[in-house]
Amino acid sequence: xxxxxxxxxxxxPKEKIDKPLELHxxxxxxxxxxxxxxxxxxxxxxAKVIDAGGLVLTPGLIDMHVHLREPGFEYKETIATGTKAxxxxxxxxxxxxxxxxxxxxxxxxxxxxxxxxEKEACVNVFPVGAMTMGLKGERLCEYxxxxxxxxxxxxxxxxPVMDAAMMRRVMEYAKTFDxxxxxxxxxxxxxxxxxxxxxxxxTVLGLTGIPCAAEEVMVARDVLLAELTKCRLxxxxxxxxxxxxIIKNAKKRGVNVTCETAPHYFMLTDDDITDYNTNxxxxxxxxxxxxxxxxxxxxxxxxxxxxxxDHAPHHDDxxxxxxxYAAFGISGIQTVLPLTLSLVQSGVISMSDLVMKLSCxxxxxxxxxxxxxxxxxxxxxxxxxxxxKAFTLQTGDIVSKGKNSPFIGRELKGCAQAVFVxxxxxxx
Amino acid sequence: xxxxxxxxxxxxxxxKEDIFFILDTAESFKEITSRDIKKVPTLRGKTVINxxxxxxxxxxxxxxxxxxxxxxxTINISATSSSVTKGETLLDTLRNLEAMNPDVIVLRHxxxxxxxxxxxxxxxxxxxxxxxxxxxxxxxxxxxxxxRERRKGGPAGLKLTIAGDITRSRVAxxxxxxxxxxxxxxxxxxxxxxxxxxxxxxxVRVFHNMxxxxxxxxxxxxxxxxxxxxxxxxxxxxxxxxxxxxLNKETIKYAKKDVIVMHPGPMNRGVEISSQIADGELSVxxxxxxxxxxxxxxxLYLLAGGAKQ
Amino acid sequence: xxxxxxxxxxxIQRVISRMAHEILEYNKGVDELVLxxxxxxxxxxxxxLHDSIKKIEGVSLPTGIIDVTLxxxxxxxxxxxxxxxxxxxxxxxxxxxxILIDDVLxxxxxxxxxxxxxxxxxxxxxxxxxxxxxxxxxxxPIRADYVGRNLPTARDEKVVxxxxxxxxxxxxxxxxxxxxxx
Numbered sequence: 008x009x010x011x012x013x014x015x016x017x018x019x020p021k022e023k024i025d026k027p028l029e030l031h032x033x034x035x036x037x038x039x040x041x042x043x044x045x046x047x048x049x050x051x052x053x054a055k056v057i058d059a060g061g062l063v064l065t066p067g068l069i070d071m072h073v074h075l076r077e078p079g080f081e082y083k084e085t086i087a088t089g090t091k092a093x094x095x096x097x098x099x100x101x102x103x104x105x106x107x108x109x110x111x112x113x114x115x116x117x118x119x120x121x122x123x124x125e126k127e128a129c130v131n132v133f134p135v136g137a138m139t140m141g142l143k144g145e146r147l148c149e150y151x152x153x154x155x156x157x158x159x160x161x162x163x164x165x166x167p168v169m170d171a172a173m174m175r176r177v178m179e180y181a182k183t184f185d186x187x188x189x190x191x192x193x194x195x196x197x198x199x200x201x202x203x204x205x206x207x208x209x210t211v212l213g214l215t216g217i218p219c220a221a222e223e224v225m226v227a228r229d230v231l232l233a234e235l236t237k238c239r240l241x242x243x244x245x246x247x248x249x250x251x252x253i254i255k256n257a258k259k260r261g262v263n264v265t266c267e268t269a270p271h272y273f274m275l276t277d278d279d280i281t282d283y284n285t286n287x288x289x290x291x292x293x294x295x296x297x298x299x300x301x302x303x304x305x306x307x308x309x310x311x312x313x314x315x316x317d318h319a320p321h322h323d324d325x326x327x328x329x330x331x332y333a334a335f336g337i338s339g340i341q342t343v344l345p346l347t348l349s350l351v352q353s354g355v356i357s358m359s360d361l362v363m364k365l366s367c368x369x370x371x372x373x374x375x376x377x378x379x380x381x382x383x384x385x386x387x388x389x390x391x392x393x394x395x396k397a398f399t400l401q402t403g404d405i406v407s408k409g410k411n412s413p414f415i416g417r418e419l420k421g422c423a424q425a426v427f428v429x430x431x432x433x434x435x
Numbered sequence: 436x437x438x439x440x441x442x443x444x445x446x447x448x449x450x451k452e453d454i455f456f457i458l459d460t461a462e463s464f465k466e467i468t469s470r471d472i473k474k475v476p477t478l479r480g481k482t483v484i485n486x487x488x489x490x491x492x493x494x495x496x497x498x499x500x501x502x503x504x505x506x507x508x509t510i511n512i513s514a515t516s517s518s519v520t521k522g523e524t525l526l527d528t529l530r531n532l533e534a535m536n537p538d539v540i541v542l543r544h545x546x547x548x549x550x551x552x553x554x555x556x557x558x559x560x561x562x563x564x565x566x567x568x569x570x571x572x573x574x575x576x577x578x579x580x581x582x583r584e585r586r587k588g589g590p591a592g593l594k595l596t597i598a599g600d601i602t603r604s605r606v607a608x609x610x611x612x613x614x615x616x617x618x619x620x621x622x623x624x625x626x627x628x629x630x631x632x633x634x635x636x637x638x639v640r641v642f643h644n645m646x647x648x649x650x651x652x653x654x655x656x657x658x659x660x661x662x663x664x665x666x667x668x669x670x671x672x673x674x675x676x677x678x679x680x681x682l683n684k685e686t687i688k689y690a691k692k693d694v695i696v697m698h699p700g701p702m703n704r705g706v707e708i709s710s711q712i713a714d715g716e717l718s719v720x721x722x723x724x725x726x727x728x729x730x731x732x733x734x735l736y737l738l739a740g741g742a743k744q
Numbered sequence: 745x746x747x748x749x750x751x752x753x754x755x756i757q758r759v760i761s762r763m764a765h766e767i768l769e770y771n772k773g774v775d776e777l778v779l780x781x782x783x784x785x786x787x788x789x790x791x792x793l794h795d796s797i798k799k800i801e802g803v804s805l806p807t808g809i810i811d812v813t814l815x816x817x818x819x820x821x822x823x824x825x826x827x828x829x830x831x832x833x834x835x836x837x838x839x840x841x842x843i844l845i846d847d848v849l850x851x852x853x854x855x856x857x858x859x860x861x862x863x864x865x866x867x868x869x870x871x872x873x874x875x876x877x878x879x880x881x882x883x884x885p886i887r888a889d890y891v892g893r894n895l896p897t898a899r900d901e902k903v904v905x906x907x908x909x910x911x912x913x914x915x916x917x918x919x920x921x922x923x924x925x926x
Contacts, residue, residue: 202547206633209633210602210608210633210636210637211636211637212548212569213548213567213568213569216631216632283548283551283552328552329546329549329552330546330547330548331546331547331567332546438825459827460827463830463831466831467814471865472864474864475861476814476860477814477815478819733828736814737825
């Protein structure tokens with residue numbers, strides 16, 4: 008079975024491609040790339056031709072920070088529904104976090120996830136293993152076993168490793184198996200009881216605040232530990248100006264650190280929390296205008312390597328509660344692409360920067376060979392984007408089981424038109 | 436002149452006219468309490484549920500008596516005796532109560548925004564009797580009522596200082612918002628560990644010593660210090676707190692001679708306020724309670740009467 | 745809109761004076777007599793009756809104001825509540841002869857509410873009703889003991905008392921003129 012995508016404008020920064028090309032796919036791999044009119048006249052008579060005129064074709068997008076909730080919290084999301092939502096959002100690969108039940112802290116849980124994904128997932132699923140047993144920050148997991156079972160990184164995401172000495176061992180041990188450490192930076196004592204960003208707005212609403220410093224002291228600590236251990240460190244969901252200053256400085260000094268942010272940190276601020284709408288409750292919390300500006304600047308100047316969703320679907324009941332009792336998190340995998348495209352539309356970044364942050368960099372940081380590229384012989388993971396389609400997001404449009412999005416009702420522009428995983432078109 | 440109120444959740448949406456209308460109405464209700472038969476038939480056949488998820492004597496009693504003096508059937512549900520302890524969600528509690536068709540739910544809840552949440556889902560009127568650290572609108576209104584009674588020249592231009600744990604005080608927040616609306620100049624005074632971030636954006640001045648905070652004050656409002664917080668993170672000992680932040684015969688000298696002394700209660704005598712001051716002639720602590728009753732009667736009348744939509 | 749003046753300042757004065765005499769005659773003097781006006785319509789009328797009686801007998805009667813809003817039977821109709829005014833009765837009603845004063849007697853519902861309210865203040869020996877205008881259209885079995893003027897009206901007409909200024913007092917009937925086309 009072969010496929011021809013004709014008429015699309017191809018953007019693949021790794022190969023410095025930014026022009027109209029015709030793409031041929033055979034047996035799940037890219038078989039040919041041709042300038043307009045240069046394609047061989049003789050083609051496979053069974054080949055299906057897709058007319059992609061007016062669309063942009065990119066390497067398959069990769070969301071390196073999602074919560075698929077399975078096993079254990081299937082009422083929130085499953086591998087099947089989460090990956091379907093990912094495909095609808097334009098992603099061909101996702102890295103799923105370990106805070107499931109049981110926690111992905113052993114090769115057997117990892118194998119459960121990969122096995123389930125093989126059967127039910129419509130995009131590639133790369134598990135992230137836990138740093139410590141049960142995410143408790145006390146005992147190391149069997150990283151070697153977990154890597155061999157399919158884990159591409161380790162993270163206690165959702166919970167920080169509070170003990171600095173423990174974190175040092177995590178980094179050293181991860182380095183042993185060349186695993187990336189993804190750090191959820193939050194000082195639990197400083198953030199204790201917090202519901203939203205600490206500031207004038209939290210004071211008016213009477214909600215306990217989480218100061219920026221709760222994130223920043225941990226970013227500083229982990230950067231120093233990465234320097235000490237020479238481990239590859241990736242800071243998850245960066246939300247503050249101060250954290251970015253620390254990371255930028257560390258990069259300048261040559262520390263092996265990368266970082267990501269999520270669209271809500273460059274789209275929203277704590278001021279947007281009105282009427283105690285729990286869809287705006289997320290951790291780290293929506294910060295101030297200053298922080299939002301710094302995040303946008305960080306995306307522009309490259310301090311921020313990756314944009315990821317931190318997709319955190321919840322059941323309606325967990326959000327339909329007073330703000331204090333509502334769960335943290337945004338169901339965001341479907342809105343990453345349109346929201347990041349808004350940065351392209353407003354001239355903050357180029358389309359090629361977008362592809363870097365949503366595909367090439369995540370592939371590189373996670374070490375996913377053959378991903379994030381468009382070249383002959385590579386796996387045909389591709390995303391076809393309609394950058395012009397305008398729509399208003401409705402609850403019913405959300406494919407994920409979790410409808411907890413603060414972007415419901417918002418006018419968005421641009422979305423995935425089709426995704427191909429190993430050459431197979433996924434219906435979205 | 437009238438007022439369209441469906442709920443009373445906080446003071447944010449009240450205009451100056453609304454505020455004075457509520458206070459005028461409350462003043463008309465004060466007389467009922469002085470009658471031999473302290474009851475009017477106004478809310479006969481109406482049901483008021485006091486849904487209290489936090490312990491409260493003053494506010495709950497005040498709402499209960501207010502409802503009863505208006506002839507409403509007043510039912511108290513407190514957290515210990517309710518299904519909350521069985522893990523029922525607030526929404527389920529509401530739905531069960533609403534199945535019995537109440538006219539007003541008076542809610543006290545430890546979560547900020549709980550009253551907003553209830554109002555969003557409720558068909559009946561909701562009165563916020565205190566939600567977390569967010570708001571306590573009836574307290575602020577009764578405080579203003581008390582101030583207005585004692586300063587016939589009107590509240591505009593008066594200087595008021597609130598002293599105590601501002602961060603954790605819904606009374607402070609509601610008062611700051613309400614009193615600012617009627618032109619009172621508000622200051623707060625506490626150790627920095629009890630001053631919330633960005634409070635100055637609410638148009639208040641911040642002080643860390645009583646001398647500067649009370650200088651020229653027409654009114655001083657003391658807040659209860661939660662004794663159990665001593666020695667943990669906010670302040671080391673009650674002794675030191677009392678030494679630097681209490682209202683006593685020495686510190687009151689910094690304020691105007693005829694300063695009005697207020698306290699929303701319950702008081703910690705000898706901690707944030709000395710007995711001499713609390714019981715002294717400048718204190719309006721008990722008139723605050725009396726006004727609270729009239730004010731809550733007025734609000735029940737304004738919210739529970741009228742046709743059901 | 746058509747306004748017809750029914751009583752002018754002079755006539756009002758005469759009417760009040762006659763009512764004062766009637767009250768004194770019926771009660772054989774001022775013993776145990778108190779005046780209670782229904783706020784806000786009868787505030788001024790109550791004062792005038794008080795002054796008139798004082799002129800005749802040289803005695804200043806205890807005078808109170810009662811607000812009946814909280815006793816009304818229409819509390820559950822309409823969307824916003826009627827304004828509650830102050831009730832001010834600083835004397836006992838026990839065993840007293842209460843002259844209940846209202847400006848206009850119409851359906852009788854206000855008087856019913858006022859009697860209920862008065863009963864909550866004690867047990868008067870009698871309640872007697874004095875009104876300046878009785879315009880008919882009663883819905884309850886209530887009649888006035890002292891009437892300034894009986895005034896047949898249509899239901900949709902309005903009776904308005906303007907008694908802000910003694911020299912310019914008047915009572916008017918305001919009726920809508922049914923427009924014929926145009």
